[in-house]
Amino acid sequence: MTLLETRALTARYGDFQALFGVDIALQAGQTVAIIGANGAGKTTLMRSIAGVLRNAPEQVLFEGRSVGALPADEITALGIAMVPEGRRLFPSLSVEENLLIGAYGRKVQGHWGLEAVYGLFPILRERRLNPGTALSGGQQQMVAIGRALMSNPRVLLCDEISLGLAPVVIRDIYAALPRIKEAGASVVLVEQDIGQAMKVSDHVYCMMEGRVTLSGSPASLSRAAIHDAYFGAHA
Amino acid sequence: MNWIDTIAQGVLLGGLYALFAAGLSLVFGIMRLVNLAHGDLIVMGAYLILLVVSVTGINPFLAALIAMPLMFALGWGLQRVVLNRVLGPDILPPLLVTFGLSIVVQNVLLQGFSADSQRVGAGALETASVDLGVVTLGVMPLLTFASAIAVIVCLNWVFYRTSLGRAFRATSDDPVTASLMGIKPQGIFAMATGIAMIVVTIAALYLGMRANFDPTIGPARLIYAFEAVIIGGLGSLWGTLAGGVIIGVAQTLGAAINPEWQILAGHIAFLVVLLIRPRGLFPRAFD
Ligand SMILES: Nc1ncnc2c1ncn2[C@@H]1O[C@H](COP(=O)(O)OP(=O)(O)O)[C@@H](O)[C@H]1O
Ligand SMILES: [Mg+2]
Numbered sequence: 001m002t003l004l005e006t007r008a009l010t011a012r013y014g015d016f017q018a019l020f021g022v023d024i025a026l027q028a029g030q031t032v033a034i035i036g037a038n039g040a041g042k043t044t045l046m047r048s049i050a051g052v053l054r055n056a057p058e059q060v061l062f063e064g065r066s067v068g069a070l071p072a073d074e075i076t077a078l079g080i081a082m083v084p085e086g087r088r089l090f091p092s093l094s095v096e097e098n099l100l101i102g103a104y105g106r107k108v109q110g111h112w113g114l115e116a117v118y119g120l121f122p123i124l125r126e127r128r129l130n131p132g133t134a135l136s137g138g139q140q141q142m143v144a145i146g147r148a149l150m151s152n153p154r155v156l157l158c159d160e161i162s163l164g165l166a167p168v169v170i171r172d173i174y175a176a177l178p179r180i181k182e183a184g185a186s187v188v189l190v191e192q193d194i195g196q197a198m199k200v201s202d203h204v205y206c207m208m209e210g211r212v213t214l215s216g217s218p219a220s221l222s223r224a225a226i227h228d229a230y231f232g233a234h235a
Numbered sequence: 236m237n238w239i240d241t242i243a244q245g246v247l248l249g250g251l252y253a254l255f256a257a258g259l260s261l262v263f264g265i266m267r268l269v270n271l272a273h274g275d276l277i278v279m280g281a282y283l284i285l286l287v288v289s290v291t292g293i294n295p296f297l298a299a300l301i302a303m304p305l306m307f308a309l310g311w312g313l314q315r316v317v318l319n320r321v322l323g324p325d326i327l328p329p330l331l332v333t334f335g336l337s338i339v340v341q342n343v344l345l346q347g348f349s350a351d352s353q354r355v356g357a358g359a360l361e362t363a364s365v366d367l368g369v370v371t372l373g374v375m376p377l378l379t380f381a382s383a384i385a386v387i388v389c390l391n392w393v394f395y396r397t398s399l400g401r402a403f404r405a406t407s408d409d410p411v412t413a414s415l416m417g418i419k420p421q422g423i424f425a426m427a428t429g430i431a432m433i434v435v436t437i438a439a440l441y442l443g444m445r446a447n448f449d450p451t452i453g454p455a456r457l458i459y460a461f462e463a464v465i466i467g468g469l470g471s472l473w474g475t476l477a478g479g480v481i482i483g484v485a486q487t488l489g490a491a492i493n494p495e496w497q498i499l500a501g502h503i504a505f506l507v508v509l510l511i512r513p514r515g516l517f518p519r520a521f522d
Contacts, residue, residue: 052411072414081415088412092404101401105417151417 102150110152249480250380280439310432468515
């Protein structure tokens with residue numbers, strides 16, 4: 001079943017057009033990776049799905065429903081949660097409060113709650129009373145992921161969760177992915193690290209300059225094809 | 236002159252200024268909105284309480300309880316219909332709009348209640364006092380100060396211990412990310428202004444019982460409130476109380492030396508604190 005879909009999605013910042021008709025689809029239970037160079041439009045795509053940027057209603061479909069025009073708080077309530085680029089923890093809130101506020105707009109029965117998040121990332125329990133911003137980068141990323149999980153989302157959007165982190169830390173964070181999926185979330189991952197994206201995803205979309213230039217299952221995509229899609233053919 | 240007595244009176248007066256200021260501080264802390272009509276809204280609250288008292292004949296404290304939900308609704312609506320539309324990166328539009336609102340409120344009150352000065356009668360409370368040996372304190376100033384502390388304790392409880400308070404702080408930090416949590420920033424701002432108007436009603440109760448008021452005195456109350464907020468450090472409610480107390484003590488000390496110096500002494504204390512600590516006594520760690 002197609003859980004989430006964009007159809008000819010366009011987005012602009014004032015006069016500047018950032019997306020030119022993007023089509024992606026996420027099947028229930030699967031992980032989709034979006035790769036592409038800086039400025040390709042990956043974050044813009046995530047922000048459009050999450051409702052931070054508003055679109056025409058039928059440009060984003062969630063469970064068959066047109067949701068492109070809904071504001072972010074209503075998208076969250078429907079079950080799409082985002083781990084934003086740069087983590088964006090609330091500096092006035094402790095680690096635990098950052099987690100709790102993740103459930104503010106969507107309180108549904110589900111696997112995820114404080115205890116389950118602390119089970120997933122035990123270090124956060126030790127740091128629970130610290131300000132979120134007093135943590136290391138990797139721990140902050142864990143808070144940002146935990147915060148998104150607290151709403152028990154159907155779809156989890158992760159925007160560059162490995163950015164700026166050491167390889168061991170990235171490994172720890174990606175180790176959480178199978179448990180997140182087991183608990184019922186389907187995942188859209190934005191990644192600059194192509195190897196990482198190929199390893200964990202069922203389907204990859206490569207973006208360049210606001211368009212999808214290549215897509216397919218990781219096994220079906222050759223290194224050369226990805227290189228061309230990433231940097232432009234013959235670059 | 237009895238110094239202890241003068242200082243005690245000043246401290247208690249600071250409670251009144253803290254009440255004037257708490258709502259202003261709350262709204263500024265959450266949405267960086269400076270409400271220039273704050274003083275006029277306090278005066279309006281005093282008229283509303285006066286109206287309830289004169290229509291029903293009940294005690295002013297009960298009348299304030301009746302006024303609170305009305306004032307909450309007014310604040311909520313004001314934020315929804317007017318102020319949310321002008322909030323943004325530019326700080327000028329909200330200043331202009333609340334300045335206009337200040338004039339509108341004053342003139343509506345003039346139309347409705349005339350320029351005559353009024354007072355909310357509190358009966359025997361007005362003159363009651365307690366003798367503590369070294370000082371004799373009026374019951375009304377004591378009640379005012381106790382109310383200021385109660386208001387600050389309650390607001391801090393909401394702010395730091397409830398889900399709504401978390402949403403207030405998160406929205407103040409970063410409204411876009413807050414919306415990803417399912418928070419509607421516009422609704423949060425409306426709640427904040429509604430709650431500020433409940434505090435305004437409490438301030439109005441004491442304003443109305445302690446002295447005469449007329450439709451034009453709002454801006455002067457606004458200045459004391461401003462000074463208290465800024466001395467205390469923007470966004471810190473206990474700081475606001477400290478600020479109110481500093482202004483109150485400076486005023487009573489000034490008045491004790493020469494009655495003409497009362498107001499000036501308060502403003503001088505404000506400037507001195509600002510010179511020494513430009514960000515106030517208890518500034519927030521980040522902004
Ligand atoms: N807030 C903004 N205002 C104007 N232009 C923006 C804004 N955010 C991103 N852009 C532009 O949109 C394009 C896509 O950006 P983005 O979606 O952030 O790319 P990516 O996440 O793939 O690095 C870039 O050219 C970027 O400069
Ligand atoms: Mg990006």
